[in-house]
Amino acid sequence: MGLEIKILDFGDIELESSFLVLGRDCGRVRRVPVYGFLILGGQYPIVVDTGYRDNAIMETLGMRGLQFHENMVERQLANHGVRPGDVRYICHTHLHIDHAGKDDHFPMNSTVVINRRELEYSVSGLMHPQYPKPDIMHLVERLHTPGSLRLEDLEMSGPIELIPGVYLEAAEGHTEGSMNVHVDTNDGRATICGDVIYDFNDQIIEPVRSFGPEEYQVTGNHSGSKRREKAAMRKLMHSGAKYILPVHDKPAKIEAGRVVGRLDMAIPGPVSQSVPRRDWFPA
Ligand SMILES: [Zn+2]
Numbered sequence: 001m002g003l004e005i006k007i008l009d010f011g012d013i014e015l016e017s018s019f020l021v022l023g024r025d026c027g028r029v030r031r032v033p034v035y036g037f038l039i040l041g042g043q044y045p046i047v048v049d050t051g052y053r054d055n056a057i058m059e060t061l062g063m064r065g066l067q068f069h070e071n072m073v074e075r076q077l078a079n080h081g082v083r084p085g086d087v088r089y090i091c092h093t094h095l096h097i098d099h100a101g102k103d104d105h106f107p108m109n110s111t112v113v114i115n116r117r118e119l120e121y122s123v124s125g126l127m128h129p130q131y132p133k134p135d136i137m138h139l140v141e142r143l144h145t146p147g148s149l150r151l152e153d154l155e156m157s158g159p160i161e162l163i164p165g166v167y168l169e170a171a172e173g174h175t176e177g178s179m180n181v182h183v184d185t186n187d188g189r190a191t192i193c194g195d196v197i198y199d200f201n202d203q204i205i206e207p208v209r210s211f212g213p214e215e216y217q218v219t220g221n222h223s224g225s226k227r228r229e230k231a232a233m234r235k236l237m238h239s240g241a242k243y244i245l246p247v248h249d250k251p252a253k254i255e256a257g258r259v260v261g262r263l264d265m266a267i268p269g270p271v272s273q274s275v276p277r278r279d280w281f282p283a
Pocket of ligand 1: 098
């Protein structure tokens with residue numbers, strides 16, 4: 001019996017388009033989803049990313065939060081019969097404002113799992129407003145509460161098995177400490193990639209303002225070099241994962257390093273929302 005991934009819908013955000021894909025539609029506003037993921041069928045339920053704290057906090061970046069009652073983490077988990085206290089691990093792809101905003105809705109004995117480099121980076125002052133004080137202060141509370149925070153050194157350790165079928169690996173893109181979460185489902189490996197990819201179509205399938213389809217476009221919001229970003233995307237696309245799940249775009253189905261299908265939004269299969277809408281469609 002393999003693992004299943006349920007998509008949690010934490011509400012949308014509106015932001016400037018070129019923040020997501022470098023040079024795209026400068027000055028125009030885009031609306032994108034903010035997803036989290038619930039991994040079921042294993043030893044324990046695991047959550048990956050918790051969305052943003054509230055609509056007001058998105059204003060600190062000049063963005064607009066569109067979070068409604070149904071997007072609350074408790075409601076999203078309840079759709080799958082899970083309560084916050086049932087969740088054993090809360091993993092973070094990274095700690096940006098829209099990824100770790102609801103950790104204080106979970107009890108302190110649900111362990112938050114982060115790559116140590118990301119916690120360091122969050123207090124470096126680099127990308128400062130994207131790591132909001134209340135979220136980071138809560139993690140410091142956890143640091144001082146035995147058992148409530150687990151830090152990995154994925155750059156040095158290589159991939160780590162969190163529970164059977166769930167592996168954490170350094171992403172080497174987007175932020176200094178981002179991590180990918182690999183999940184072995186009945187239908188092959190699915191990789192949750194955080195913000196290493198924001199937009200499959202405009203970065204990977206038909207990269208905007210690029211000289212060729214293999215020359216991926218980078219985001220407008222990354223901490224390392226463009227070369228590193230491109231390599232992190234390449235690593236993902238060729239990792240052998242059958243599905244790649246970003247946080248701000250629909251999941252993609254991958255074959256031989258290419259996108260061969262998209263999920264809009266829920267499906268019969270290993271990755272789904274609570275209410276199925278449409279099936280996979282060709283890229
Ligand atoms: Zn994000």
